[in-house]
Amino acid sequence: MSDRHDGSGIDLERELAHHMAEHRISRRMLxxxxxxVGAFAALAPIIAACAGGAASASPxxxxxxxxxxxxxxxxxxxVATATPEPTPVPSPESDLFIYNWDGYIGENTVKDFEAKYxxxxxxxxxxxxxxxxxxxxxxxxxxxxxxxxxxxxDVAPLARDGVVAALDLSLIPNIKNLGPTWQDPGYDPxxxxxxxxxxxxxxxxxxxxxxxxxxxxxxxxxxxxYKGKLGMLSDQQEVFSAGGFRLGYKPNTTDDAELDAxxxxxxxxxxxxxxxxxxxxxxxxxxxxxxTQAWSGDWVQMTYDDATKDARYVIPSEGAIRGSDVMVVxxxxxxxxxxxxxxxxxxxxEVSAGNSNYIGYMGPNLAAQQFIDPTILANPNLNPDKxxxxxxxxxxxxxxxxxxxYTKRWLELTS
Amino acid sequence: MNRxxxxxxxxxxxxxxxxxxxxxxxxxxxxxxxxRRNFVWxxxxxxWYPKLFANRxxxxxxxxxxxxxxxxxxxxxxxxxxxxxxxxxxRFRGRxxxxxxxxxPMVTPEIIMGISLLIxxxxxxxxxxxLGQIAIAHITFCISYVAVVVRARARGMDPHLEEAARDLGxxxxxxxxxxxxxxxxxxxxxxxxxxxALSFDDLVVTSFNAGVGSTTLPIFIYSSIKFGVTPQINAIxxxxxxxxxxxxxxxxxLGTFEGEDRRxxxxxxxxxx
Amino acid sequence: MAEAARPTPSLRARLSGGLLVLPGxxxxxxxxxxxxxxxxxVSFASKDATGHVIFGDLGLRNYLEATKPEFLxxxxxxxxxxxxxxxxxxxxxxxxxxxxxxxxxxHKILLLILVMLPFWTSYLIRxxxxxxxxxxxxVANSIxxxxxxxxDPIAFLNTDFSVVLGMTYGFLPFAILPLYVSIDRLxxxxxQAGRDLYASGRGVFVHVMLPxxxxxIIAASxxxxxxxxxxxxxxxxxxxxxxxxxxxxxxxxxxxxRDWPYGSALGFMLMVITLAGTFLAIRALRxxxxx
Numbered sequence: 001m002s003d004r005h006d007g008s009g010i011d012l013e014r015e016l017a018h019h020m021a022e023h024r025i026s027r028r029m030l031x032x033x034x035x036x037v038g039a040f041a042a043l044a045p046i047i048a049a050c051a052g053g054a055a056s057a058s059p060x061x062x063x064x065x066x067x068x069x070x071x072x073x074x075x076x077x078x079v080a081t082a083t084p085e086p087t088p089v090p091s092p093e094s095d096l097f098i099y100n101w102d103g104y105i106g107e108n109t110v111k112d113f114e115a116k117y118x119x120x121x122x123x124x125x126x127x128x129x130x131x132x133x134x135x136x137x138x139x140x141x142x143x144x145x146x147x148x149x150x151x152x153x154d155v156a157p158l159a160r161d162g163v164v165a166a167l168d169l170s171l172i173p174n175i176k177n178l179g180p181t182w183q184d185p186g187y188d189p190x191x192x193x194x195x196x197x198x199x200x201x202x203x204x205x206x207x208x209x210x211x212x213x214x215x216x217x218x219x220x221x222x223x224x225x226y227k228g229k230l231g232m233l234s235d236q237q238e239v240f241s242a243g244g245f246r247l248g249y250k251p252n253t254t255d256d257a258e259l260d261a262x263x264x265x266x267x268x269x270x271x272x273x274x275x276x277x278x279x280x281x282x283x284x285x286x287x288x289x290x291x292t293q294a295w296s297g298d299w300v301q302m303t304y305d306d307a308t309k310d311a312r313y314v315i316p317s318e319g320a321i322r323g324s325d326v327m328v329v330x331x332x333x334x335x336x337x338x339x340x341x342x343x344x345x346x347x348x349x350e351v352s353a354g355n356s357n358y359i360g361y362m363g364p365n366l367a368a369q370q371f372i373d374p375t376i377l378a379n380p381n382l383n384p385d386k387x388x389x390x391x392x393x394x395x396x397x398x399x400x401x402x403x404x405x406y407t408k409r410w411l412e413l414t415s
Numbered sequence: 416m417n418r419x420x421x422x423x424x425x426x427x428x429x430x431x432x433x434x435x436x437x438x439x440x441x442x443x444x445x446x447x448x449x450x451r452r453n454f455v456w457x458x459x460x461x462x463w464y465p466k467l468f469a470n471r472x473x474x475x476x477x478x479x480x481x482x483x484x485x486x487x488x489x490x491x492x493x494x495x496x497x498x499x500x501x502x503x504x505x506r507f508r509g510r511x512x513x514x515x516x517x518x519x520p521m522v523t524p525e526i527i528m529g530i531s532l533l534i535x536x537x538x539x540x541x542x543x544x545x546l547g548q549i550a551i552a553h554i555t556f557c558i559s560y561v562a563v564v565v566r567a568r569a570r571g572m573d574p575h576l577e578e579a580a581r582d583l584g585x586x587x588x589x590x591x592x593x594x595x596x597x598x599x600x601x602x603x604x605x606x607x608x609x610x611x612a613l614s615f616d617d618l619v620v621t622s623f624n625a626g627v628g629s630t631t632l633p634i635f636i637y638s639s640i641k642f643g644v645t646p647q648i649n650a651i652x653x654x655x656x657x658x659x660x661x662x663x664x665x666x667x668x669l670g671t672f673e674g675e676d677r678r679x680x681x682x683x684x685x686x687x688x
Numbered sequence: 689m690a691e692a693a694r695p696t697p698s699l700r701a702r703l704s705g706g707l708l709v710l711p712g713x714x715x716x717x718x719x720x721x722x723x724x725x726x727x728x729x730v731s732f733a734s735k736d737a738t739g740h741v742i743f744g745d746l747g748l749r750n751y752l753e754a755t756k757p758e759f760l761x762x763x764x765x766x767x768x769x770x771x772x773x774x775x776x777x778x779x780x781x782x783x784x785x786x787x788x789x790x791x792x793x794x795h796k797i798l799l800l801i802l803v804m805l806p807f808w809t810s811y812l813i814r815x816x817x818x819x820x821x822x823x824x825x826x827v828a829n830s831i832x833x834x835x836x837x838x839x840d841p842i843a844f845l846n847t848d849f850s851v852v853l854g855m856t857y858g859f860l861p862f863a864i865l866p867l868y869v870s871i872d873r874l875x876x877x878x879x880q881a882g883r884d885l886y887a888s889g890r891g892v893f894v895h896v897m898l899p900x901x902x903x904x905i906i907a908a909s910x911x912x913x914x915x916x917x918x919x920x921x922x923x924x925x926x927x928x929x930x931x932x933x934x935x936x937x938x939x940x941x942x943x944x945x946r947d948w949p950y951g952s953a954l955g956f957m958l959m960v961i962t963l964a965g966t967f968l969a970i971r972a973l974r975x976x977x978x979x
Contacts (some may be wrong), residue, residue: 004804098625102472102635103642123472124630127637130943133623135544138533144543146628157738228843232929236944273929275846279640283814285454286825301643307455307825359642399946400737409850413934414940415764420889421791431780432802435860438817439806442826445820454820500711507706513713515963520720521914523963524935526729526942527955528720535723555719558712560862562909567907568869601872605800605865609911612725612807612861618921636812644816652809659808667798 031238066303084192093335096342097122099148101134105346105355113345119338136410137163142330147339149197152187159193164328166192171340174347177367185324186394193325195343198297201392202238203381204320205284205294205302218246218316221293227272231283231292234276236410237395238321239266242293244317246256251393254402263409276414284308295323296382299359311379315388322392422664439656446649453646465649470647475650476635480547483621486612487553492607493552495561500599501605502562520559526554529623530554536624544626552624553614560613561606568602569595573674689734730853731952739946750953759954766933768849769923770916773855774863778905780856782871785904788864789872796872813926815854822926823848844927847956854926855916859942862911870904871897906970913969934958970976 014342105156119375124145126132133154135143140163142148150158158164169175175183175195188194206215211226221230221242232239241251253259274288281298285291285305294302299313327346329339330377345351353371356363362372362382367378384392398406439602446464450457467473502514511634521530532552536542580590620635625634637646671674732746788799806814821827822844829841844850873895882896896903920935927933938958941951 017869047743052524101641102638121464122628124625124627125472125634125638127618127622128943134530134533135623136615138537139543143537243564270929274843275928278924281452281643282454282819285452286819286826286845287841301452305450305452308458336476339970391952399739400713400735403739403946407947411937411940411945413936414929415759415934416958424783424787425791428784428791430746431784434857435803437821438814438857439809441817441820442809442813449851453816455825466810473932494712494715497708501706501708505706505708505749509713513709516713516716516721518910518914518963518966519724519959521721521910522918522959522966524918524938524958525920525954526939527952529723530942531723532719534726535719551719552756554715558715563710563907563910564866564869566705567866568873570903602866605869608801609862609865610802615808615809618811632810633812633892633902640812644812645835648810648813649802654812655808658807659805663801663805663928668842 001059011341030312038042041290046149046183075322081253084331091336092117092119092337092341093336094118095120096335096338097124097144097146098342099124099126099136099143099145101125101149104149104359106351106358109351109355112351113342115209116345117338117341119335121342128351130175133158135163138329139332141332144332144334145330145334146333146358147329147342148295149325149327152185152194152196153395155188155194155326155328157399158328159188161329163258164193165331165333165336167195167329167343168340171337172344172347174344177347177352177365179364179366181389182364186197187324187396188326194328195325195347195348196364197325198356198359198363199322199324200296201315201384202233202241202293202295202323203292203299203315203380205280205311206291206295207308207312208312212288215291215312216317218242218318221291222246222269222272224293226290228274229288229290230269230273230281231270231275231277231289232273233293234278235278235297236406237398238293239410239413240406241321241393241395243269245316248318251319252396252398254398254405256405258404259409263413266413270413284311297361300376302384304359315381315384320392321390324392324394336368416435418622425533426684442649443656444652446646446653448646448649451645452643453649463646465655467647467650467654472630473632473635473651475646476630476632479629480615480632481550483546483550483553484611486613488610490550490554491557491610492561492603494551495558495606495610496565496599496603499562499565499602500569501565501596504567517559517562521555523658525617525619528552529620532620533623540570542626544629546625546629548624548626549629552620553617555618556620557613560609563602564606564609565599565602571575602685727948727952728956730948731956733949735949741763742950746944750964753836753950754957759934762932762937763913765923765931766917766935769851769855769933770913772852773859773916774913776907777853777858777860777863778867781860781867781908782905785864785867785871789868789874798863798932799895800868801859803884807861812925813857813924814857815922818850818857818926819845820852823862845926846931847930850926851923851931854922855919858919858922859912862915863908866907866911867901868874870901882920902973906973909969912967914962914966917958938942 016401032182058356076398096119098121100123107218113119114121126135129151132148133150136145136148136150136158137143140161142163154222155164159166169191172195172281177189177315178191178196182191182196184190185196202216204215204220206220210229221232223230232242240259243266244251246265247258247261249255249258249262253262275283277283278291278295279288280289281301281335284292284294284302285308287307294313296313299311302308302311323354327343329336329343346355347363349367350371352365352368356368356376357363357371357373360382362376382386438664445453445456447459447461448456449462464569498517502517502677503508523572532548532555533544536544536548543549544620561679577594580594581587602604616633617631622630622637624632632651639645639648725908727960729743729746730741732751733741734747735746735748736742784803788796788803792799819826819951823829824841824843824845826844828844830840833841878896878900879892882892886895887894918935920933920939922938923931923933934954935958936953938955940949941954944950
């Protein structure tokens, strides 16, 4: 099974050199690629990695190795055969393979990008984030795609396992458009591997026609008066964080006693719930849910429908989660330059604003704000002031035993 | 069956056809909805149809889905029919384990089948998913369904017919072609129809085996749940139903479906009785 | 009767039997069993701190873990939904298949294709259409409230009712088609003879039709029960907080839980139980039919 990979490093390098000569990839990018390919060739037992859904180079080799210091012999050989022209802005490839949600970017973004650069975009979709991650991890380098949009919390593990490539920020001048908080985000310091795309909060959406009074607290989702009309998201970390906020715990807690207390609290809520919903928007518009845990962007979508156009949303007083997603270039990308251009293009103020206006999620793009729909900008739920914003917490990517603690309790709760 | 009983039966049948088509009627009506999110009726429009034909991704997804279904149906019907026939009619070494092998893909949770094929192709062949890989996956799970249906028909079919044909000088192939095949034909057709429905609708196995440029219609639609399934999706479903319905109507007018009808006389005597 | 009719196999029959199964068996070995073997090995493995599978020490721990009673409610739900779906599909499918076969006349094939026509639209869109009908402010509730049968909307969605309805709708053709091919094969003279022998229609059904169409009933049961056990999409979309199924548990373990060893162990246990249950049921049905 692992035969194919034994000693295939040489072939891959030759291929890469050839590829580089063809596409005039910058020297720095090439070296980075070789670092990955070399590490990939040195794969530990394939089956062990592949069955984990995380076939990858050994963590240290893939992510921490400085491009110039890794695999020197390989790189000199490759450079020698390829004789790259040291162009400052390399010309892009003719295709770009993107893996993303449907409808996640502005209606004209692909068309405009293709027109501007003459690059043909293949825009493939995944049905859910788990499928996306499994797929890009299946070969440890992106499953054949160039670029994808994972959640920000996925970046660190993906980078550690060598699934995503370090970015060449010199190819992304528009990164200057990001707001100050997004220049150096906690999940990926210095935007080394990722560029933020949208961000949102997780709060409570409710229908004021059906729900009396003002909703301010997570405790409202335990209100017996609305039994059978309440919803929570079908997302274990989101649900446990809501319970945790009620009990005053820090999000992402891995303390067994705290998690047990949260579970006990959530068990008292379950009989009141209509659904742990996969489709908060649809269930809300359809009238099944009067009050539900919801993502802020989904609430915007709820208000687009006549039946629930006065839906309201709140960031609960106990605290709430701020989530975000990012664009990453995959380590096996065949069109890395085009992928960088795509990122740069989407950081353009007008393009970014176009994306935000289309789906109702805020972008981290400061320069884009002048083009964003004023109703989104003026909305404190979508664009909260600094005090509220700073109090928001981010979920972390749980792994191994910590993740098991959540999964075990989540299954106990829901099954 | 007496007259009253058969009238009740017909009424029941009409009711069930109504049950089968109720969501289809709703689906068609909502393809003319002005609301983008398409949950509540907001007004009438035909805009989604021209928009649909401008949606390159959606048309590509439909084309991939149909290509996969075509390959999967043909291959799975041939392989599955032979398998079902053999299981019903023949005794051979390993028959018991073959029966288990046929049922196994059906009891395997989809996610396990999908991920096992993903790893298999990725790690053994270095493949990252493609139309061909999806087709192979679909053939694999369709074979069992075809085999089970054909087996049900072939079971208890009089084996002496084939023997007789052979005794009369037909070759094995000839006996198969002229005697066996016509007898199992309805089951083969039924199996093919099931295989088409399964392939056309599969999400889980497909999503793990799709690659660059091979997004299928179910993946497309599922992916759009997050930000709204637009009436375009209803429109494309409506077109498919309309095309098939028109083809059926033409076929019906031309008498294509008026095949074997040895029962009609009996049915008529039946109602007279 | 099927058993009795089978002749002693000649060498040629043996040979051709082997030839007929060969493509199918080879295909399933290559593209089903071999890949499945990978996951089978995974089910004995463990995982490291970052969730990657390690094969260092294989053992039965995942299987022991999977027998814990915490999944019993989900498993019971799965069995309940699948049995109900199978029974409803047979109860609806048999008369329809009979009606098409005996009263369809020259439109038989057309009627049969019509059964399948709804399934050439996408699953998700059909399910969405059901949601439009069943949701709290949907078509069904509007009608019921309009004619004054209820003042408050009835919660159809996210309940056992909507799950079983969705599954029955989805699997009905899988029952109708094999039932049809089995009923259609019946010779009218046999039914006629039965009618002479047993005065009642019920007698004809129980003593003639049922045994003779048993292969079709068995096939229909297999084709509805087994996929229903593994179906997680329908309970997910039409079900609610109280309708978890074991297939969904397996799904969670593989996806957000990222615990492949445990998920595959649970999956294989589910497979063995489903398969064993199916074979036991087939035996019972055959015994019932053939005495």
